[in-house]
Amino acid sequence: MDVVQNLPQSDVVILDRGDGTSAAVHLHGATLLSWQCQGKEILFLSQNAVFDHKKAIRGGVPLVFPHFGPWQHGPQHGFARIKRWKLEIPPSKDKHGNVISAFSLEDDEFTRSSWEKRFRLVYTLVLQEKELSFSLVVHSNDQNPFEFTTLLHTYFRTPDVTRTAVIGLQQLKYTDKVNNDQVLEETREAILLSENYDRIYSNCPPEIVVGRIADGNCSAVLRTLNFPDIVLWNPWTEKAKAMSDFGDEEYKNMICVEAGNVSQPIKIDPGQQIEFTQSIQILPAPSL
Ligand SMILES: O=P(O)(O)OC[C@H]1O[C@H](O)[C@H](O)[C@@H](O)[C@@H]1O
Secondary structure, eight states: OOOTTSSOOEEEEEEEEOOOOOOOOEEEETEEEEEETTTOOOBBBOTOOOOOOSSSOBSOOOEEOOSSSSOOSSSSSSSSSGOOOEEEEEEEETTTEEEEEEEEOOOHHHHHHHHHEEEEEEEEEOSSSSSSEEEEEEEEOOOOOOEEEEOOOOOOOOOGGGEEEESTTOEEEEEEETTTTTEOOOSSSSEEOOOOOEEOOOOOEEEEEEEETTTTTTEEEEEEEOOOOOEEEEEEHHHHHOOOTTTTTGGEEEEEEEEEEEEEEEEOTTEEEEEEEEEEEEEESOOO
16 A cells, blocks of 8 residues: 555545545556455555556556457557546445445547547446445447457455465366467366466356455455456566566566456447446455
8 A cells, every 4th residue: 555655646546435445546547556455455566566647557457448468559458557537436435335436438539549439438446345346337439339358457466376276267268378379178176376377268157266365364256247258367487577567576476367358359339338347355264
C-alpha cells in the first residue's frame, strides 16, 4: 500500500469499507492496484511499477481490451490498460456496507487511430467483506459487428510461488505459449509452478481455487461468467530480468491467474452489450 499512498490523489480512487477491507484503483487503465482484505494484501504490485500515465501498470489487475497478446493494430494487450478512464460512480456504500464504484471508457481519436470501432466500456467493482466482484460491460456503438478479446490480468501476491496451487483445471486442454503453442492436457489436480509459465487453459469451469496466496494462509475462489479461459503466467528468472518494471526476484512473490475470453474472439452486434464477470472470494485457509 506504500506505493499507492505516494501516488497523486487525483489518480487513485479508494473503496474503503472501514473494517480493514479496501481497494485502490488507478484511473490509468482503471487498474486495480491494491485489495486489502481484512488487513491482508491480496494483490502483487511490483516495486518497479511505472506510474507515468503511459506504460501499463505492472501488477494489480490491468484490464485487457480489445486484444489479448501482441496486436497488429496497437499496443500489446490493447489500449484499455493505458488509457485514462472516467470515474462513473464514485465509491458509495450500499445498505449492507458493500462499496461500489464504476469506471468508463469510450472510443476517442486515439483509440480510433489504431482501431476504428465505436464502443463504451463500463467496469464496476463491488467490495464486500471477503469478496471483490468485477463486472465489465462492453457496449457497441458501432454500425457494424466487430470482434474483440478481453481479460482481467490478475496478479496474486504470494510468499512463495512454488507452493501456490491452482486447483480446478485438471483434464483441460491448454496452449503452452512457452512451448511452441503446443496444445496439451493438464494432468494435475493442483498445479504448482517451477518455471516460466504462459498457458491458456480453455473451456474452464466457472469456479477455480488459488491456494496459498497473500500471506500464504488464505486462498482465493475465483468465479467467472463469460470468461471461459484462464491464463497462468509467471515470467520466472530470465524473463523477470528482461522486464524493466519488474524486480529480478519478484517472480517468487506473484502468480497471474487471468480470467478471459481470448481463445476465440467475441463478436458484438451494433447496439449490443455483453457482460463479463469475475468474483474473487478469500477463504481463511491455504486450501492444500
Ligand atoms: O508484459 P505484459 O505486456 O504486461 O504481458 C505480460 C504477460 O501477459 C499475459 O500473461 C501473457 O500471456 C504473457 O505472454 C505476457 O508476457
